[in-house]
Amino acid sequence: MKRFNTSPISGMQELLPPQQAVFNQIKNQIETIYHLHGFQSIETPIIDRTSILLAKAGGDTEKQIYKVIKTEESADDADQALRFDHTVPLARYVIEHENDLAFPFKVTQIGRNFRGERAQKGRFREFYQCDIDILGRDTLPIAYDAEVITTLYEALQIFNLPEMRIRISNRKILTGLLAALNLQDFSADIFSIIDHAEKVPPETTREHLENLNLSPDIVDKITTFMQISGSREEVINQLQNLGIENEIFATGLSELSKVLEILVQNGLGEIAIADMLIVRGLDYYTGTVFETFLTNHRHIGSICGGGRYDNLTGFFSDHKFPGVGGSIGLTRLFYVLNENNLLNSQIINPVDYAIIPMSENEYKAAYNLTSKLRGQGKTADIILTDKKLGDKLNYAGKIAKYAIVVGEDEATSGNFTVKDLQTREQFDLAL
Amino acid sequence: MKRFNTSPISGMQELLPPQQAVFNQIKNQIETIYHLHGFQSIETPIIDRTSILLAKAGGDTEKQIYKVIKTEESADDADQALRFDHTVPLARYVIEHENDLAFPFKVTQIGRNFRGERAQKGRFREFYQCDIDILGRDTLPIAYDAEVITTLYEALQIFNLPEMRIRISNRKILTGLLAALNLQDFSADIFSIIDHAEKVPPETTREHLENLNLSPDIVDKITTFMQISGSREEVINQLQNLGIENEIFATGLSELSKVLEILVQNGLGEIAIADMLIVRGLDYYTGTVFETFLTNHRHIGSICGGGRYDNLTGFFSDHKFPGVGGSIGLTRLFYVLNENNLLNSQIINPVDYAIIPMSENEYKAAYNLTSKLRGQGKTADIILTDKKLGDKLNYAGKIAKYAIVVGEDEATSGNFTVKDLQTREQFDLAL
Numbered sequence: 001m002k003r004f005n006t007s008p009i010s011g012m013q014e015l016l017p018p019q020q021a022v023f024n025q026i027k028n029q030i031e032t033i034y035h036l037h038g039f040q041s042i043e044t045p046i047i048d049r050t051s052i053l054l055a056k057a058g059g060d061t062e063k064q065i066y067k068v069i070k071t072e073e074s075a076d077d078a079d080q081a082l083r084f085d086h087t088v089p090l091a092r093y094v095i096e097h098e099n100d101l102a103f104p105f106k107v108t109q110i111g112r113n114f115r116g117e118r119a120q121k122g123r124f125r126e127f128y129q130c131d132i133d134i135l136g137r138d139t140l141p142i143a144y145d146a147e148v149i150t151t152l153y154e155a156l157q158i159f160n161l162p163e164m165r166i167r168i169s170n171r172k173i174l175t176g177l178l179a180a181l182n183l184q185d186f187s188a189d190i191f192s193i194i195d196h197a198e199k200v201p202p203e204t205t206r207e208h209l210e211n212l213n214l215s216p217d218i219v220d221k222i223t224t225f226m227q228i229s230g231s232r233e234e235v236i237n238q239l240q241n242l243g244i245e246n247e248i249f250a251t252g253l254s255e256l257s258k259v260l261e262i263l264v265q266n267g268l269g270e271i272a273i274a275d276m277l278i279v280r281g282l283d284y285y286t287g288t289v290f291e292t293f294l295t296n297h298r299h300i301g302s303i304c305g306g307g308r309y310d311n312l313t314g315f316f317s318d319h320k321f322p323g324v325g326g327s328i329g330l331t332r333l334f335y336v337l338n339e340n341n342l343l344n345s346q347i348i349n350p351v352d353y354a355i356i357p358m359s360e361n362e363y364k365a366a367y368n369l370t371s372k373l374r375g376q377g378k379t380a381d382i383i384l385t386d387k388k389l390g391d392k393l394n395y396a397g398k399i400a401k402y403a404i405v406v407g408e409d410e411a412t413s414g415n416f417t418v419k420d421l422q423t424r425e426q427f428d429l430a431l
Numbered sequence: 432m433k434r435f436n437t438s439p440i441s442g443m444q445e446l447l448p449p450q451q452a453v454f455n456q457i458k459n460q461i462e463t464i465y466h467l468h469g470f471q472s473i474e475t476p477i478i479d480r481t482s483i484l485l486a487k488a489g490g491d492t493e494k495q496i497y498k499v500i501k502t503e504e505s506a507d508d509a510d511q512a513l514r515f516d517h518t519v520p521l522a523r524y525v526i527e528h529e530n531d532l533a534f535p536f537k538v539t540q541i542g543r544n545f546r547g548e549r550a551q552k553g554r555f556r557e558f559y560q561c562d563i564d565i566l567g568r569d570t571l572p573i574a575y576d577a578e579v580i581t582t583l584y585e586a587l588q589i590f591n592l593p594e595m596r597i598r599i600s601n602r603k604i605l606t607g608l609l610a611a612l613n614l615q616d617f618s619a620d621i622f623s624i625i626d627h628a629e630k631v632p633p634e635t636t637r638e639h640l641e642n643l644n645l646s647p648d649i650v651d652k653i654t655t656f657m658q659i660s661g662s663r664e665e666v667i668n669q670l671q672n673l674g675i676e677n678e679i680f681a682t683g684l685s686e687l688s689k690v691l692e693i694l695v696q697n698g699l700g701e702i703a704i705a706d707m708l709i710v711r712g713l714d715y716y717t718g719t720v721f722e723t724f725l726t727n728h729r730h731i732g733s734i735c736g737g738g739r740y741d742n743l744t745g746f747f748s749d750h751k752f753p754g755v756g757g758s759i760g761l762t763r764l765f766y767v768l769n770e771n772n773l774l775n776s777q778i779i780n781p782v783d784y785a786i787i788p789m790s791e792n793e794y795k796a797a798y799n800l801t802s803k804l805r806g807q808g809k810t811a812d813i814i815l816t817d818k819k820l821g822d823k824l825n826y827a828g829k830i831a832k833y834a835i836v837v838g839e840d841e842a843t844s845g846n847f848t849v850k851d852l853q854t855r856e857q858f859d860l861a862l
Contacts, residue, residue: 071547316437
């Protein structure tokens with residue numbers, strides 16, 4: 001009888017060992033690809049100052065952040081909370097360690113973040129994010145935006161996913177368009193309407209725009225703009241045809257064009273498309289923004305996104321560190337791929353060999369064998385319970401791929417038979 | 432000018448990329464050795480129910496635990512806090528997933544735990560622990576205690592540490608001794624006095640015992656007992672010579688003897704010694720207890736410890752899951768080894784190659800080269816800033832081991848020269 005509720009708190013992922021092994025393998029593969037691309041690992045504390053974490057937050061973040069109660073012993077410290085993403089602590093880290101870092105600083109952070117969202121199937125309150133970011137001192141060439149997108153694309157390859165599209169825009173284009181149309185005052189509203197446009201019917205989006213008291217002509221212009229998507233040439237053409245004369249618009253167009261040019265050169269010509277519906281919710285983005293979708297599984301939502309943030313550190317310091325970054329939300333992605341039978345990794349027993357001594361007389365020979373296998377890089381467990389052989393083999397079948405029984409004969413001869421616990425085949429062990 | 436305090440909260444470790452690379456490498460090596468020994472990885476949530484975490488705590492733990500304020504959106508949940516070790520959440524995990532696990536369950540957990548201790552040099556409030564545990568259903572043979580100690584010893588080998596000793600005892604021996612002397616009522620006091628005996632002069636320990644109003648004869652018996660340490664034969668002999676007739680004492684003696692016998696067989700004869708001063712502070716230990724020290728660096732304190740806990744899950748369920756486990760406190764160990772110049776890992780730039788195109792004309796050739804190097808498993812960064820060559824080489828020297836400059840000649844010929852950024856030597860690149 002249970003005396004306590006022993007389930008994890010709702011919204012927390014807790015995996016069994018075989019699932020955890022696959023999850024960790026994916027996490028390590030992503031990290032390896034980030035490293036190959038020259039990103040260096042750091043870890044920021046999970047607990048940080050609330051004043052830092054909420055400096056540029058607001059809205060949902062402030063409602064969802066986990067505040068921490070200072071303990072009796074740590075009463076001297078500032079108000080504390082759990083980080084809700086990797087980007088804000090990174091901004092603090094860069095300011096704090098500015099003199100010890102080389103810029104552009106290419107950095108990866110893989111770890112758990114925390115948001116106390118309302119419990120909901122497939123949403124997590126504690127979740128792994130696999131981030132990469134590049135921060136420059138004073139300036140950061142636009143080519144780095146393409147480097148971030150290329151690296152994330154390479155990392156997503158490990159999932160063997162079906163057809164995907166990386167949809168890219170640049171917030172300067174919409175900002176410039178609204179300035180040219182004298183709609184700066186409606187900027188936040190229009191960004192939000194476009195951000196939600198794919199979740200409602202087109203009539204609703206039109207209605208939302210009309211509710212801002214915009215003229216039908218202006219509403220037409222915005223809805224036309226929103227529909228622009230396609231290859232670099234197509235989109236650049238269509239945007240130029242809008243006849244907008246505005247410097248920010250022109251800068252955004254040129255940046256988008258440059259990013260797409262490099263992506264085509266990097267072999268992402270079929271994958272990366274320009275799409276004016278992409279704006280991203282977070283306030284700190286200032287230029288390039290992107291989201292990644294599986295073409296035939298749109299209900300899964302974006303599996304990877306990010307963008308350029310030129311002013312984030314401006315809240316903490318006068319020094320400028322323009323940055324660009326992106327993230328794979330691994331906990332959620334692992335969950336949805338599993339739910340949709342898209343997780344191609346085989347979920348198998350994590351241990352290679354279970355070594356089963358028949359009795360205590362064979363412990364020494366069994367230990368020797370186990371040690372040899374481990375020396376060859378094989379994971380090996382020696383079973384030391386005093387159960388019957390059948391029970392031990394049953395146990396082995398739950399944790400390992402292969403079993404080796406060590407009886408008197410095997411201990412004497414040093415010849416062992418390996419049993420494949422899945423196929424039931426047997427073969428001689430070659431050490 | 433900084434507008435915020437951007438330092439991490441005191442007690443939180445925050446490393447620069449080269450240090451982080453060494454830390455992560457050590458962490459991965461430890462995990463690999465745990466896997467080789469058949470331990471399977473799991474991760475429990477960092478946030479858990481306070482009722483679970485504090486079920487068997489008390490004392491310091493209750494003062495140091497970080498409670499979490501429920502957010503507006505998660506108001507339905509129980510009281511929550513951050514885990515302070517891996518063992519208590521593991522007990523919950525085993526009860527919760529009992530039917531999906533195979534027992535004995537050999538498990539490793541590597542992650543951060545949280546204790547709001549008073550800030551102090553070398554003490555951390557957020558710290559990595561690398562745990563292994565083995566839990567049986569109903570019973571767990573004593574041989575598994577030796578398996579835990581052997582695995583931890585193998586993991587410690589990666590540090591290339593100077594001479595170490597694993598000091599081992601069994602709490603049943605002292606428990607039995609106290610029962611035989613009719614001192615059960617003083618049990619908690621005497622355990623605590625022995626636990627602290629090495630931190631004070633012998634006279635003080637004697638005084639503390641006398642303060643319990645024990646007869647000089649009894650105090651002699653206890654201080655004699657405390658001094659017993661040495662090889663298996665020596666200690667077993669000395670303990671038998673005490674002439675204690677008590678079943679618990681005898682069981683403890685036999686378990687200790689068995690554990691040491693297997694450790695000798697596993698090649699730890701010179702390393703593992705029996706030592707009656709080892710009792711460990713935590714209440715949940717019931718049998719084997721051990722601590723590891725560096726012989727010539729005793730001031731560092733224990734670098735690895737653990738023990739047998741037969742009743743921990745008893746607080747959550749009627750089902751019995753006796754366990755044995757141990758832990759390497761990696762954050763603290765990394766810090767003290769570094770402080771004492773005992774960290775043998777070389778702290779070097781994490782990136783293999785920095786690729787430096789002379790101008791935008793060489794971007795394509797430079798991208799191709801970078802991509803080839805990455806394909807060969809080399810970490811490679813392409814430098815896309817428009818700085819002077821000297822500045823780019825300077826930057827390369829801070830992040831990478833080698834630099835390759837791609838000018839017009841190199842782009843045309845496809846022949847590249849590698850510069851070793853440490854030795855300044857140059858050589859041809861062989862792809």
